Amino acid sequence: MPILATQLRAVALFYRGVAPFMLGVSALILLAVLLPAIREGWSGGLLPGLLLTKLATAPVVWYLSEQLRPGQYWFYYNLNVSRRRLWTGVVALDGGLFLGAALLMRTVL
């Protein structure tokens, strides 16, 4: 299996472990802030702020993950993926999913 494909799969696998919390935060922001804003017609220009708010929660997830599962990285190290690369990948993936969901909501609603 090519190295890049393995590393992308590793990031996806790692994301599964933190997804419940990260997706929960996304759902909270989208449903509690963006949805009412779209319905009331003041959602224009709101997206960058929401994305920043969403990204600002990543350190909290990182901290909780470090505290609750200190030994979670060994498998990924064995796939040649560092802790920094894992978290960079996870934040990019999560941010992308959040942005995609927000744009979809604005288009559909």
Add this chain to the structure above:
Amino acid sequence: MSRNSDKPAGPQVLEADGIRIVFGERQVLGSVYLRVQTGQIVGLLGRNGSGKSVLLQTIFGARAVADASVRVNGRHVVPAFRHPGLLNYLPQEPLFPPSLTLARAARLLGVDIESATARFPELRSQFGSRVGELSGGSARLVQALLLLHADTAFSLFDEPFSGVMPVHVETLAEEMQRLKQHKGLLITDHRYTEVLSICDVVYLLHQGRLLRLDGDVREQLRDYGYLVS
């Protein structure tokens, strides 16, 4: 298993030195020079808390230590785990995420699970099981086997026999002997009888110093207080 296809043709030599680790006021590792060559099994013994795991983790690159030097054929490789095909590491704690199936873990590591477990037919029925569903001994055995069969030049094993039943320990030791033709193994385990029986070189971590034991190893282990006289 193509990651290691650009390996040098001759034996590879892993060397580590300059590793100095202090916990509080206690110096755990002070004078360390360790050498592992492909085709060798190297045993690392030491009392609890002597720094065996810390040393393996430092060589692997998971623990950043200032001035630590880890080299392969003279080339600086820190952190070593970032170099594909160079080495892997079995930690004392569970290696795989519990939700991962054995088959998927093997695929990610680039290992043919059928051939890796060929001498342990009772594991076949568990390929589709999640790691968290296995018994502790089976999980340990599979982790060791998959890393052993992974295409790396070196494998660092921290307590590979821990929790594994005796009949499997013997077969696992034989597998290590067989596969050392292709890689260098650095093993630490308190089951010293098994370790000594398969090792080509034995080191003892004693009071922060790494001592290479030559000659009558058991007698020296007794002298240093690792074995009862």
